[in-house]
Amino acid sequence: MIAPALHLDGSARYDGTPVFSDLSLRVPAGEWTCLLGPSGVGKSTILRLFAGADTGADFDGSFGADDGAPLDGRMALMAQDDLLLPWLDLRANVAIGARLRGEAPDLARAEATLARVGLAGMETRRPAELSGGQRQRVALARTLMEDRPIVLLDEPFSALDARTRSQMQDLTAETLAARTVLLVTHDPAEAARLGHHILIMGPNSVTPVAPPAGPIPRPVDAADVLGAQADLLRQLRGLPE
Amino acid sequence: MSGWRAGILSALLGVAVWQAVVWATGLPRFILPGPGLVATTIWKSRALIAEHALITMTEVIAGLILGTVLGALSAVGLAASKWARTLVRPMLVFSQAIPVFALAPILTLWFGYGLGSKVVMALIIIYFPVTSSFFDALMRPNRDWIGLARVMGASPARIMWHIRIPAALPGLASGVRLAAVYAPIGAIIGEWVGASKGLGYLMLLANGRAKTDLMFAALIVLAVFTILIHAVVSRIATRLLERY
Known part of the structure; x- marks a missing residue:
């Protein structure tokens, strides 16, 4: 890169x-x-x-x-609003880029990326269950996932x-x-x-x-x-x- | 459960007022039958009422399903294409200026005296509320979601499928909830205009023969059915939205 x-x-x-x-x-x-x-x-x-x-x-x-x-x-983009999709769990939110491009999402990598931002074990939670800081961590994981x-x-x-x-x-x-x-x-x-x-x-x-x-x-x-x-x-x- | 309790209390109050009016006015039973008589008629004529109610229910449910599918597809088509919006939307709005009642005779002519014309009638009456509430929701996406999706390299079709449609499902659900209340109106109008079966037909028949108690019985069964179908549709919509 x-x-x-x-x-x-x-x-x-x-x-x-x-x-x-x-x-x-x-x-x-x-x-x-x-x-x-x-x-x-x-x-x-x-x-x-x-x-x-x-x-x-x-x-x-x-x-x-x-x-x-x-x-x-x-390019990847991260904004003030975390822009997480409330109907998807954290893993699917992190992997949304692949899905939006019609590629197969790499869910294992999405979980690893969530772990990297300190949210290990939370991949099946929904955004609504998270604090503002945690949500922004998920947004960061999504940005990293785009690589x-x-x-x-x-x-x-x-x-x-x-x-x-x-x-x-x-x-x-x-x-x-x-x-x-x-x-x-x-x-x-x-x-x-x-x-x-x-x-x-x-x-x-x-x-x-x-x-x-x-x-x-x-x-x-x-x-x-x-x-x-x-x-x-x-x-x-x-x-x- | 307090909602149910309030509903039952409210229904009891309604029956009490009805009985009080019957006693106070002393109207003959062929003008205003009392709740007791109507209840007896429902029970005595249960086979007859059930036979006709089944027809009306079939019409309503078929109309609901078809109208929801068609309405949802139209909304997505309109939301996806600016051309469709420019050309078709004025037509849709204009079509709402035509009273559905006025269409009933022609629909009977086109689709016959059987189930078909009533299903189409129910479909037409719910098509617009479903289309418009889903369409409005589809046109109000979070712009930043879409901007992010574009940066990620999403096509408009994938943005529609993965973001706009899921985000607009509550709008579709509220349209379908409304539709559940409107659909029986369409079916009944269809039956009034030309039918040999169904609760609407039964009401006309009973009215014509001064069997006012039977007319009231059919009316109450229809109202209860409408409330039930609304409750069921609401339940399904809420469940699906939760799972989503």
């Missing part, structure tokens, strides 16, 4: 109002890039463009993988409590290592912990910020990580409205 770098250059308008203009975004290969910004700045629009989803906006420009090959079939070189993360931990969130950050960083990851977030602490590269997105601008040193996930309590978090928050607050 060779993880390609991603790029996006262009402008997006929503009903004539610019969402972002002349944006130039680089997502390096095999590393985590955090796109940090306030709500409504167009972070999710960028992610949705890569995902090929309906953004509701008109995009003028180009985006794709730097190796020139199409993105289809090379794609590019992973798009759309605020995947923002609905979790602080403790669960930090645990999920550790687990996700560990299991999605060496992939090209674009993480959209509004949480400076998350960007400070998880970004090999951190980009602050404001109206019409993307500013790279030097991340703290060290491999990800960085410790929650290290002075340089906390310092970087404070610095990121200061820069977010300084953005024009």
